[in-house]
Amino acid sequence: MPIFSGKELFKSIEFLWGEIVRNRKAQVYYKGRYAGILKEDEYGGFQFTYDPLYLVDGYPIAYTIPLSNETFTWAAFPPFFEGLASEGWLRRVQCKTQQIDERDSFGLLLANGRDTVGAVTLFPLENEG
Numbered sequence: 001m002p003i004f005s006g007k008e009l010f011k012s013i014e015f016l017w018g019e020i021v022r023n024r025k026a027q028v029y030y031k032g033r034y035a036g037i038l039k040e041d042e043y044g045g046f047q048f049t050y051d052p053l054y055l056v057d058g059y060p061i062a063y064t065i066p067l068s069n070e071t072f073t074w075a076a077f078p079p080f081f082e083g084l085a086s087e088g089w090l091r092r093v094q095c096k097t098q099q100i101d102e103r104d105s106f107g108l109l110l111a112n113g114r115d116t117v118g119a120v121t122l123f124p125l126e127n128e129g
Contacts, residue, residue, distance in 0.1 A: 022040060022041065022042045022043075022044065023039075023040060023041065023042055024039075024040045024106060024107075024110060024124070025037060025038065025039045025040070025124070025125040025126075026038045026106075026109065026110055026113065026122040026123060026124055026125055027122065027123045027124075027125050028048070028061060028120060028121075028122055029120065029121045029122070029123070030054075030058065030059060030061045030119055030120055031119045032121075033054065033058065034051055034053075034054065035050060035051060035054045035058060035061050035120075036048055036049050036050040036051045036054060036061075037049055037051075037125065038078075038081065038106075038122065040106055044075075044076065045073065045074060045075050045076070046073070046074045046076070046077060046078055046081075046106075047071050047072065047073050047074075048065060048071070048072045048078065049071045049072075050067060050068065050069070052069075055067055055068075055069065061080075061119075061120050062080040062120075064079070064080055065078075065080060077105050077106055081105070081106070081109060081122075082105050084109060084113070084116045084117070084118065084120060084122070085105040085108045085109055086108060086112065091108065094108060094111070094112060095108070098111050098112075109122045110122065110124040111124075
């Protein structure tokens with residue numbers, strides 16, 4: 001069984017899934033207040049960083065993401081944000097009508113994150129450059 005480096009592994013996954021868009025970003029709001037940025041890297045990992053102004057008197061967006069100056073990192077889409085994405089029939093309808101892969105929870109939130117069930121909302125942030 002061959003051993004792949006991280007880059008080779010993700011190229012293999014892209015071959016199986018087709019073209020995958022990477023390096024996407026979202027502004028994250030908590031109860032309408034800007035809280036920070038969620039970023040996807042080129043290998044499918046994710047980072048969330050609280051905004052310094054939000055850290056002054058804001059509340060954690062999730063129990064698993066406490067207020068901190070540190071950047072939170074995950075190798076795959078973070079479970080808390082996964083829980084904000086639609087499921088079941090709504091997910092299938094959104095994916096079909098918006099041409100989003102059903103496995104792309106971040107893509108679903110970028111397209112529909114303004115209307116989540118809870119206090120956290122997401123808005124797409126255009127990449128610079």
